[in-house]
Amino acid sequence: MIALASLTVLSPFIAAVVGMLLGLRLSRLLETRGVPGHRVLRNGPAVIAVVASALATLFALIVAVTLWLDPGPREGTLTLIPTGTLPIAVGLQVDGLAAVVGLMVCCVALAVQVYSIAYLAEDPRYSSYAAFVSLFTSAMLLVVFAGDLLLLYVGWEVMGVCSYFLIGHHWEDRANSRAAVKAFLVTRTGDVGFLFGIFVLGVGAGTFQIDEVLRRVGDLPDTTVLAATLLLLAGVAGKSAQFPLHTWLPDAMAGPTPISALIHAATMVAAGIYVVARLYPAFLAAPTALAVLGVMAAISMLGAALAALAQSDLKRVLAYSTISQLAYMAAGLAVGTRSGAVFHLLTHGAFKALLFLAAGCVIYVTGSNLLRDYGGLREAMPITFWSMTIGFAALVGLPPVSGFFSKDAIIEAALHAESGIPGPVATIVYLTLLVTVAVTAAYATRAWLMTFFGTARTAFTPREAPRLMSWPVGILAVPTAILGFFGLGASELRPHLGSAALSLLLAGAGGYGAYAVWRRDPALDPARVLGPVRTTFERGFHVDDVYDRVVVAPVRALARAVVGVDDRVIDRAVESSAGVTRAFGGLLRRPQNGNPQTYLTGLLAGMAVIVLAVVIFV
Amino acid sequence: MILLAMLAVPLAGALLLLVPGLRQNRLHGTVVSGITLILALAAALAFDHGNPRMQLEVDRAWAPAIGLRFHLGVDGISLPLVVLTALLTFLCFLYLLRHPAAGGASPALLTALLLVLEVGMLGTFVALDLVLFFVFFEVVLIPMYVVIAVWGGPGRRAAAYKFILYTLLGSGVLLVGLLLVGVNAGTLDMVELAARHGEGLSRGMQITAFLLIGLGLAVKAPMWPLHTWLPDAHTEAPTVGSVLLAGVLLKMGTYGLVRLALPLAPEGAEFWAPWLGLLAVIGIIYGALACLAQSDLKRMIAFSSVGHMGFVLLGIATLTPVGVNAALFGNIAHGLITGLLFFLAGAIKERYGTGDLDELGGGMLAKAPRLAAILTFACVASLGLPGLAGFWGEMLALLGAYQPGAGLPRETFVTFMVFGGLGAVLTAAYFLRMLAKITHGTPADGPVVAGVTRHEYAAWVPLITLTIVIGLWPKLILDLTSAPVRALLGGG
Incomplete structure (x- = not known):
């Protein structure tokens, strides 16, 4: 079992190494050997990446099925690394949560790898791209299966650097380069807190092994658990793009679209939520941390949804919707429904991957990211249209597609908030959840209508995307549609009439609002009715500008100051010590000027002084 | 005897260059240092990994009148550094x-100097007598001075003098400290002194001794604010000079702290540790901020x-096994990664004719993809990415600061930890800024940049491989260092 889990983690890792070093050579080999069939079969990097992802998916599936048949956590440790204090265990652990999330990650990664073959067919750097996607998958799987907190941290950070490389894939454009750097630095800022949280938790519990830590959480002092969980939340906010560390995600859309699907739907951003779910007993022992999580979630949820309403770039609409949907999961965790949050994590993984990949098809066909360039794509792109319709329905939470069930589980749990968070916080979270449902419906409807309805606003050849792209989209539509029914097996995940009716009503209102505005003139952007606040929403409430002023500019100024101090104070002190030495030497040189007269005078004067002293004192 | 041979071979190699006929032999240095490397690896193979004590010892009377002995040996603390030195x-x-x-002087002279340098560096790591340690420590200075002064850049004179x-000056202070300990304890033998854990030395004496020894070694490390010789020396030094300076010479300072200052004067260490920690953390933040505003590639790496x-x-200052392990791990990682970085800086300067970030412009990934890719790797390793060597030293140092040794103020060290963490973010910031500046973007038109040569690959691939291997399998180093470090700190 653990061997299978290790293989799941290792196969994409090996693919990354092999693909990076030998991918292009394999292409040449396959070409010269004249391998028959589709040209994909002669694309070395693609073959390596897809075979490894498929293998990982197979292993993950076996792990999940085995665990389903015979539940109960399993763990295995390969070795202990001595550190001088608590050792680090190189070991994995598999339970239901890990198995199901691992399977989701593998499936999405496989879809992304297949899709990328066509999407980046012309890209000269496809080889390194595919290798980084593999490495990324491996790192996420390590986070999912790690049995030790520091091992988890390794995967956690490797994911960060992969996202840096993938977001900056088209580094010729400075904007992409900036987005990549921003994504890495913002998440790393959170990760430092995360690492300290691991220290506090691990040192407090006397071990870094996750199952042991969770077993001992009850014996730890409340302040230790609170400090640890709050610090961990910093990392969670960074990775899962929650306020106040969310600003990297919208910019990260600079990466190729399949990367947006991978990083910003199913893996990296899911890691934060997953870790909270994984360490949930620790968080339950610190209701204050959960309350903080709830407030963070409420701000992110509504703020991002409002920002999504005014975005002009389809991918940025989806990016803000990711922040908003992740906040749903965070809210679910804050109000005490771990299963609801994980359920939404899974359905969101499916429908957001679908939405991004479908958006990629639209971008591929129209050659633009901007909503105002689309229009009337419904007939030319049937697969994309229907898939995306299902995806948007899931995003809004319409029955019977998956998002409806998972969202409902969270909203219902928020009403009864059983995690011990203060009542007012629970109320705020509940109300925000409901309001956000309406806003979500509005922005989803706006994007859907502007893309597929009306008439084309620019000149492009309407057609369906290549099959390697449209098929993964079509296939992802299946889980997006039916995944919700799997929740019917668990009582806490079944729909509740009251909250379902309420959220449907709100969703209908939001959706109809957007439709009514759009219908007045389908050629225009419905966001125009936002009037003066539109720019504020579009700029994401100017959080970036604030950070520029409060963090970036002062650090730059400080850096310049340090260089100045180094030159003018510290080094000057060192160098002027040479002058001081010389001056001192000059002083001592004076009596030793080589003039015998001076020496003789000094000698006689000295003798006189001694004689006088003897005469006076003796 | 392996250790003796390991020192004798480069020394003989240097002396052989006095024979006129051998001076034209271009392979001389490579062969001699290759044999030395084989001997170092043989020492590593002969080394019993389960044994935390000194091994492969050579112990001869040297100047019996003053109790001086020619005592060499390695343990888990010095072995990785010995191999690193021989390899680099x-x-x-x-x-x-x-x-x-580049420079007019004869290549044979450079070969001889580097071989003498190697004798000094290896000797420092295997010496087990205080005076012998000091002698080797000093042997290093002159060759490095000449290397900078003769083969350096335009400002080489001033930089070499300052160096x-x-x-x-640091060495002078160090010698006083060493003799203070030696005379008062009645022995110069480091093994003997370490086993006593400061017994027989009064508290005041220990505090003075740690201050003197520490200051002398801190110049070499270098510790803020005694670092200003470093950026100048690095900027002016030729590539190989920079590589050895950063890769090995700096480690002599931190190695000395672990080998001498901690076990010889434990009470002094406890007294000064918070100050050492404070200066270390200032160094972390200060160095990172200085890097953020640097415009010269080599100067930036020097500040890094x-x-x-x-x-x-900081790891040393925590006085914990984990902290000292972190320090030793950090030493090796920094030697590998920064050695690689200086090789790359040299290669870039050779190709572009400048190390100025603005003049280099952007688009190196398009113009020299391999070079830029290796540079990216080195930077990512240096900023402490888990899975590569740079991470473990930093992470364990912070972990050590979270629970510092008994008798140290915990709140102070936790504050150090927080600032150290901030420094890690700033470190990422300046490396990514540099990468974005020179590797991203579209290249300006200009002559084609030469690809990576075979000799460059030969020099870099071992460093890259080791960075990955140690990063993925930190047990390799930690297994070696853990037991002797415990013994050193007086634990079981």
Whole structure:
């Protein structure tokens, strides 16, 4: 079992190494050997990446099925690394949560790898791209299966650097380069807190092994658990793009679209939520941390949804919707429904991957990211249209597609908030959840209508995307549609009439609002009715500008100051010590000027002084 | 005897260059340092990994009248550094075969100097007598001074003077400290002294001794604010000089702290540790901020060394096994990664004719994809990515600061930890800024940039491989260091 889990983690890792070093050579080999069939079969990097992802998916599936048949956590440790204090265990652990999330990650990664073959067919750097996607998958799987907190941290950070490389894939454009750097630095800022949280938790519990830590959480002092969980939340906010560390995600859309699907739907951003779910007993022992999580979630949820309403770039609409949907999961965790949050994590993984990949098809066909360039794509792109319709329905939470069930589980749990968070916080979270449902419906409807309805606003050849792209989209539509029914097996995940009716009503209102505005003139952007606040929403409430002023500019100024101090104070002190030495030497040189007269005078004067002293004192 | 041979071979190699006929032999340095590397590896193979004590010892009377002994040996603390030194020197010679240092003086002289340098560096790590340690420690200075002064850049004179005067001053203080300990304890033998854990030395004496020894070594490390010789020396030094300076010479300072200052004067260590920690953390933040505003590639990497050695010093300051392990790990990681970085800086300067970030412009990934890719790797390793060597030293140093040794103020060290963490973010910031500046973007039109040569690959691939191997399997180093470090700190 653990061997299978290790293989799941290792196969994409090996693919990354092999693909990076030998991918292009394999292409040449396959070409010269004249391998028959589709040209994909002669694309070395693609073959390596897809075979490894498929293998990982197979292993993950076996792990999940085995665990389903015979539940109960399993763990295995390969070795202990001595550190001088608590050792680090190189070991994995598999339970239901890990198995199901691992399977989701593998499936999405496989879809992304297949899709990328066509999407980046012309890209000269496809080889390194595919290798980084593999490495990324491996790192996420390590986070999912790690049995030790520091091992988890390794995967956690490797994911960060992969996202840096993938977001900056088209580094010729400075904007992409900036987005990549921003994504890495913002998440790393959170990760430092995360690492300290691991220290506090691990040192407090006397071990870094996750199952042991969770077993001992009850014996730890409340302040230790609170400090640890709050610090961990910093990392969670960074990775899962929650306020106040969310600003990297919208910019990260600079990466190729399949990367947006991978990083910003199913893996990296899911890691934060997953870790909270994984360490949930620790968080339950610190209701204050959960309350903080709830407030963070409420701000992110509504703020991002409002920002999504005014975005002009389809991918940025989806990016803000990711922040908003992740906040749903965070809210679910804050109000005490771990299963609801994980359920939404899974359905969101499916429908957001679908939405991004479908958006990629639209971008591929129209050659633009901007909503105002689309229009009337419904007939030319049937697969994309229907898939995306299902995806948007899931995003809004319409029955019977998956998002409806998972969202409902969270909203219902928020009403009864059983995690011990203060009542007012629970109320705020509940109300925000409901309001956000309406806003979500509005922005989803706006994007859907502007893309597929009306008439084309620019000149492009309407057609369906290549099959390697449209098929993964079509296939992802299946889980997006039916995944919700799997929740019917668990009582806490079944729909509740009251909250379902309420959220449907709100969703209908939001959706109809957007439709009514759009219908007045389908050629225009419905966001125009936002009037003066539109720019504020579009700029994401100017959080970036604030950070520029409060963090970036002062650090730059400080850096310049340090260089100045180094030159003018510290080094000057060192160098002027040479002058001081010389001056001192000059002083001592004076009596030793080589003039015998001076020496003789000094000698006689000295003798006189001694004689006088003897005469006076003796 | 392996250790003796390991010192004798480069020394003999240097002396052989006095024979006129051998001076024209281009392979001389490579062969000699290659044999030395083989001997170092043989020592590593002969080394019993389960044994935390000194091994492969050589112990002869040297000057019996004053109790001086020629005592050599390795344990888990020094072995990795010995191998690192031999490896880096060998790689430098490999690199020189195709990329000779610019300057008029004869290549044979450079070979001889580097071989003497190697004797000094290896000797420092295997010496077990206080005076012998000091002698080797000093042997290093002159060759490095000449290397900078003869093969350096335009400002080489001033930089070389500053380097030698500053470090000599440090050495003077160090010698006083060593003799203070030696005379009062009645022995110069480091093993004997370490086993006593400061017994027989009064508290005041220990505090004075730690201050003197610490100051002398801190110049070399370098610790803020005694670092200003470093950026100048690095900027002016030729590539191989920079590689050995950053890769090995700096480690002599931190190694000395672990080997001498901690076990010889434990009470002094406890007294000064918070101050050492404070200066280390200032170094981390200060070095990172200075890097953020640098415009010269080599100067930036030099300042990054101040930051990285800050993590090493912070580890030492915690006086815990984990902290000292972190320091030793950090030493090795920094040697590998920064050695690679200076090789790359040299290669870039050779190709573009400048190390100025603005003049280099952007688009190196398009113009010289391999070079830029290796640079990216080195930077990512240096900023402490888990899975690569740079991470473990930094992470363990912070972990050590979270629970510092008994008798140290915990709140103070936790504050250090927080600032150290901030420094890690700043470290990422300046490396990514540099990468974005020179590797991203579209290149300006200009002559084609030469690809990576075979000799460059030969010099770099071992460093890259080791960075990955140690990063993925930190047990390799930690298994070696853990037991002797415990013994050193007086634990079981």
